[in-house]
Amino acid sequence: MKTHLQALVTQALQHLLGEGLLSGAVPTDVPMERARDRNHGDFASAIALMLAKAAGRKPRELAERIVAALPGSDHVAKVEIAGPGFINFFLAPTAYRAVVEQILDRGNAFGRGELGAGRRVQVEFVSANPTGPLHVGHGRGAAFGATVANLLDAVGYQVHREYYVNDAGRQMNILAVSIWLRYLEHCGERLQFPSNGYRGDYVRAIAARIYAEHGGAYVMPAARVFKNLPQDDIQDEAGNLVTVGDKEAHIDALVERAKTLLGNHRYRFIFDLGLNTILDDIRDDLREFGVVYEKWYSERTLEASGAVEKAIDRLRDAGYVYEQDGASWFRSSAFGDEKDRVVRRENGQTTYFASDIAYHLEKFERGFDLVIDVWGADHHGYIPRVKAALQAMGENPDRLAVLLVQFAILYRGGERAQMSTRSGEFVTLRELRREVGNDAARFFYVMRKSEQHLDFDLDLAKSQSKDNPVYYVQYAHARVCSVLRQLREKELSRDEARGRAHLALLTEPHEELLLVALSRYPEVVEAAALNHEPHQLAHYLRELANAFHAYYNEHRVLVSDDALRDARLNLSLATRQVIKNGLALLGVSAPEVM
């Protein structure tokens, strides 16, 4: 409808151009907005205000000329000029009633578009280190990334979802050592657990499993393990530093010691068991959350393929790598970054950044038209250097879009509940899902703009009332289902074709408002997809549910008049369909009974 009106205006402008009233080119993108106020009709265009100056005429005068030149249309009932020169379009009732038939015809496909047809987009999200379970912060990235991917899919893109697995870095070695030390403790050794080690219960669980399956095959006296290591930092119960050392040097030395004492084969076993156990857990967690990937991309295989060396060579060939202090530096400052960055350390190891350059180069080489990364907002400083690297390698950095997600802060009883009391660990995603359910979690996570901090009210998420937007929207869906059940119980007849033939009976103001809301859905999906803003859809669904509840409260669907009843049933079913489609994009279920 919007494009139809734009086309009408464009024709009018071309007509005026022919008369010499306008000079220059007709704008390709005619402004056409949903009117905020019903008094302003259905759509409004500010085209006359924009062109007035160039045309050397007053906005209202120009608006009158445009309206006069407007071709007729069955869909338009009335055109008015208002305010400083807005052109307001009032749609013919038949035009917005037609949306009911479109919805019933297209069903689950209603709202899907072809905008991105033929274009491939990759969305990489979550990508948390497999060193522990996902926490509530990752949950927001998961819900957001999955919804952005769904939205892009809905507007026609071919979407490739990917999780980048950091299975090669230093943190993984620290995890392996943590598991091994817990295993030694399990075998009766007494030791000072490193301050930088991973302390979660899941580490002990993996250690216990190794003992259960392999007995003492990995035992080593603690005294040998810790002999002549750099001093660790030691804290007391209250977290005060009682012994000052170098915790980084300590843990790195522990990693080396573990490799030496265990030998490569046995060390690798513990490392891989830890990695696979945790990765399996993350995979299950996300699958239960309705988040699935086309690919889990391993950093280790990236390294093994030589891609990291290749990327560094490519930067070097382009003249942006230099040696200093024994390390290799990428001259990212040549592309607007604050300072240059190390890609190969003095000890010969490549940095995480080097892997990331290689990964992004590899993404580009796979030929995606658009590459989207979803990151925690704390990584924003990282964007310039990644874009710098792509640019240095001769790639177009605009093909990469980085979307930032702020932290979610949990509230319970009006109090912050972010940290669990004991180990200072974050509340896990699994705990959150268990407490509030997947639907509420998915919805709440995307309710706010992603770059906004999210206050996640646990009590509200669990409450079964209109205050809870998830229940509110789902309830509208369930209500329609309930009406259908009533229909059967009362043994009333229903004829969809008869309803379609009598849509003109939908003349109540509440019905009109509901029809307008329904017709907006495809526009909302498109805007939410292109702007990567799932919250627009969440807000829309609330508004749609509100329009339905208001209607339901005011008028009966199951009236005795067959034609009116069928028309209203069709309208209700169309509403149910749109709610179902919208919730599906958000990864939220549409229950038939509540």
Added chain:
RNA sequence: GCCCCGAUAGCUCAGUCGGAUAGAGCGCACCCCUCCUAAGGGUGAGGUCACAGGUUCAACUCCUGUUCGGGGCGCCA
């Protein structure tokens, strides 16, 4: 110190890439079920869009500065 994000009703937030009288939910004060689930609907009060300049026919929106809040500035990942 430098950089990024935010600041809109008592609270939590929208505001469609500059447009008409700035919206919604919660909270507060009221009202509405002999009737398809009241897990609902409605009415009212509530605003100097942080502050000060600038650009424009038009600024919550764009630019500059200031204040406040959050985050980032490793040969960590």
